[in-house]
Amino acid sequence: MRLLLFNILFIFIILNSVCINDSHSTVGLSDVEIQKNNNGDTFFFEGIPYPLLLSPSNSTTFPFNLKKGVPYAVLLGGEYISNLHDLDLRIFDENLTQIESVDSSKGKMTQIPSFVPEYNGTYYFVIDFNPNGDGIAICSLLIATLLENTSKSFYLGANGNSSSYFCYAINVKSHPKEKMKISLSVEQNLAAEIRLYPFTLVNDQKKFIPTDSNRGGSFQYSKATKKGETLSCSIELDQRNNDPVFDEWILVTTHLLYGEGEATLNISYEEIPEDWERWAIHGVVFILSLVIFLVFAIFGEKYIR
């Protein structure tokens, strides 16, 4: 009888363990060719130029080589951007014809959530410091590939600097009931870090800092690999709870810690079960075990000899 009871207990523990590791349907990954990020040009592609100082009536231009039909998130931000600053963004094509313009009001962050180029080639991104603004802004531009499910390999550390970012933007609202799973694998001679930067237009205070980590950062989440390690982390993009941290956009950046080598980033999504499903499953397990206990406690003595 005792052996039977211990067997039941063992099965119960195993079932519980399976319950913890409850796996949901994982969306398949799409293959993307390996892209080596070992020269200055590709470093700035899908990346962040070094920030520049701008004062009222000044402007600066960043040229980017973009691919036709690929959606990009274009974000203007910087360090210590305050309500004094009034920064606008304009995009010109290779014939210097203005094709997009965002005139945001004072202190607002400027972004183009999805810019889809119509040809392969250079686009000019101009940041204007509107004369209505005041002060000096350290600002830059971030061009990020809009990510869905992806697996991507890239080379980190060849430039010998610590700003080797690879940036991806994720629109949280396009994954309202999902959990984003990020994994980063690095080679034996490389250690890197995943950083997640939240930002939104709703809250003016949230801004990204497109500089290296030495300037401090506003990232909400980071996790570092050791050499040759694979790490994984998951973030719930569940808008039902109005998560105050990741409420509109997430920038995923990979940041070189030390060494040099190839890193592979995987991003996939899992469905988050409805709240009532979770509560129902957990409630049934809890109530069932409580009822068993109460039955044993109240009536057991009479029937068990």
Added chain:
Amino acid sequence: MSLIEKGLSRILDAKIFLVAGEEVRNVFKTMKFKFLLFVMSLPILIHLLAPSEMGDSVGGIPGFFQRLAGDTILNYWTAWAAQILVVFLAADMIAGEEEKDTLKILLTKPVRKSDILLGKILGFLIYIGFITTFVLTSFSLVLIWQEGGDYDDYWEISLKYLVPGEFVVLIGLFTVASLSIMLSAGMKRSLYAGLTGLLLVFGHSIFGPILFGAESITTFEFTLAYQLGVLLEQFYVLAPNKNLYEGDPLTAFTILTSLNFIFLSIALFLFYRREVT
């Protein structure tokens, strides 16, 4: 009489509180209890004698308390030293009574077997609850005094962080204890029950990660320590900008409580079938 009426009258007749009171009185006199209280109080003494460590800690004194108390809860108050003592205290509950020949006397009294066991469990919860409250409250007071905190810090820590911390320590220690109580109800000697309990608790923590191929013991999800971390991180910020313990706190809570209920049901079953000679 319906089944519900029978159940209700059975609950009203219970002498659980009588047994619990007796258990608490007896345990307060034992060396094991005093030693457990001393061991649990050691971090308070260490912080009382050590210099201030806070510096420019994020979140001020409440933030520092969360990180320091969180670390102490997971790595000390629910870790191996406390677990060993709790396992042996709980193992003494039934098997110890039989060793001392007092179980026979208890069974001759007009008290049901279930009341004896449940009363002892309630008594155990009371004195572990007392220790937990004492150490966490003292810890917070020492920290506030040492770092020069004010009444605002005291109220914030007392209202927001003490009860969740106590809850996590209590559920952690009680999970280990309920396993030990189950073994105590099924074994003749308290030493055997205690050693088997230790073997199961530490065997799972050490061999579980190896069997499941985990990278390290600290990152292995299916351990008590990890699931307590998941629960605690729901209330405390253990590290700025990152989650140290990823998981679902609802699942952690359900599993730990249902495991406790199952262990205690088996303990009751074994105790009902126990013949005292």
